[in-house]
Amino acid sequence: MLQIFNTLTRHKAVFVPLDPTRVRMYVCGITVYDFCHVGHARMMVVFDVVYRYLVHLFGSAQVIYVRNITDIDDKIIKRAHENQEDYHATATRFIAAMDQDLRALGVLTPSQEPRATEFMPQIIDMIAVLERKGFAYRAANGDLYYDVTRFGPYGKLAGRQLDDMQAGARVEVGPAKKNPFDFVLWKAAKAGEPAWDSPWGAGRPGWHIECSAMSVQCLGEHFDIHGGGRDLQFPHHENEIAQSCAATGAAFVNVWMHNGFVEIDKEKMSKSLGNFFTIREVLAKYPPEVLRYFILTSHYRSPLNYSDQQLDAARAALTTLYTALRDINPRVSTHLDTSFRQRFFAALDDDFATPEALAVLFDLAHAINRCRHSTPQEAAGYAHELRSLAGLLGLLHADPTRFLQAGGDNRLDDAMIQALIEQRIAARNAKNFKHADQLRDQLLAAGIVLEDGPTGTTWRRK
């Protein structure tokens, strides 16, 4: 039984979909004005695992996963202006970059990826409903605001009362607002800004309303899971609740999920602090699967401390797993110890406890290594088990030898490596171990590790 921690209740609870034939999840994607960083990668990978596991439990045709793209917003306009290009060109460019990064990380494509600019009529409709119901007001600056005092439960998701919050703790409060926590629904366009026509004049939607409109449009008024980074809990998701519930009069989301931050030196990785690494920066140094593995080594709600040391450890760990799979043809076996599988699913059932699930993978790798020579068919069975369980996490899809030999600085290509290995074999056969060791050291200096086994010499990159 899958249990999920619900931010709304601060408890884990058994997940029961509203409609078991249509499990519906919405995740806040990114605003496309720059390359994705490791923090984005974490969110994408975490919810990718959630999606994969829901598909495993309910079937691929039963799970609808919507992840939006914010393709119009102040930052995009600013970036486009800096680059002297159309806002749309900026957005398109960074969407392509994002797709490339996510493909590398093995993140599955969601069922739908709605973009704000494609949902203008629906967004405007929802705002109009809010205005008609008295939840909106026009400020002196022309912007249309949501009046938070009109929505009773405001603050429930954040776990705080309006009165408790210190408005303007870190920034000046907008002077046009009646209440400091009021937020913009429709932003009046300034000269030269991209704009859409609306009952409130030319302008663009506020950030929060687009997610309310798109989620309701794609999944219905009331759906199962809504996710995103912890930083979206307040005010973004709080505001979504206020808008959606006020507009539809229905319950909005059953389970709210928030992933923890990526940190560097105990500090949140963020654009504003400037302490971020983009996904592509990391992928220039490490195979994408290493980054994915690294993300899954900590529970999704915990902080994840980023460092090269951790990435190195992740690569070493994957090397261990792939080494176990090397030279084995995974085959389904009917009489296997099923405790691995049971532990693995128990871990994921417990609020997606990936660290525990990964531990099971290592136990399987050890099981393979223990019996790979004595009972190869058993080893093949465990290898199949390892592959299929890891596959649920989006890991261990690669050919083992390809993973183990990938990367490197290409000082030596495969043919050169092979030639040096042949030379060394000749030297060994001639009992000229000094020369053989020299060749091995030469390869090691180039990052190539040799392994002499009963069936010959294999190599991998360090």
Place this chain on the structure above:
RNA sequence: GGCUGGGUAGCAGAGUGGUUAUGCAGAGGACUGCAAAUCCUUGGACGUCGGUUCGAUUCCGGCCCCAGCCUCCA
């Protein structure tokens, strides 16, 4: 000021009222020409002060420390 989380071995990171997490790193052994990989064995831990308990890292309370949110942010 309000609100959330958290402090576990060298590093990372799970978990549990009494019994091995796991990975990387370390030690010893097997294997190897020597290595590497692998296997076997193994050292090392639960911020602090109290309380509950036969027994607490694990429950309760105080304290200290850290991070995050209360603009935008995954």
